[in-house]
Amino acid sequence: MHVVTLLKANMFDVEIDGKPASIAEALPDWNPHARFGLVIDDALGGIGATHLPQIAITSFYDVKPSRRTELTVYPEIYAFLIGKGMARMRPMISGRLGARSSPRAITVRSSTH
Numbered sequence: 001m002h003v004v005t006l007l008k009a010n011m012f013d014v015e016i017d018g019k020p021a022s023i024a025e026a027l028p029d030w031n032p033h034a035r036f037g038l039v040i041d042d043a044l045g046g047i048g049a050t051h052l053p054q055i056a057i058t059s060f061y062d063v064k065p066s067r068r069t070e071l072t073v074y075p076e077i078y079a080f081l082i083g084k085g086m087a088r089m090r091p092m093i094s095g096r097l098g099a100r101s102s103p104r105a106i107t108v109r110s111s112t113h
Helices: 045-049 051-063 065-069
Strands: 014-016 019-021 036-040 077-081 088-093
Touching: 036 045, 036 051, 045 051, 051 065, 051 077
Parallel strands: 036 077
Antiparallel strands: 014 019, 036 088
């Protein structure tokens, strides 16, 4: 099996501010040219964001379904480790690396529980 056939939008439950939401609300303005990146400011900061890249991969294929039949087409996903901090991740959709307060950024807080 391959992510092209395995990942579907209905496999994910999304919440924003504790309320049910859609992937489209979590990744607004996603388009065929969008790219996904995690800006991680802690060495283990990406651990709490494992489903976000999967949602981005799903969106990559859903926005242009023909990609699901072309096994050579893969989404661009980046992880930028920028230093130490409070294990905050900021996924960016076609954003700028330096735009830490971007309106397109999503903050995910890791839990130590």
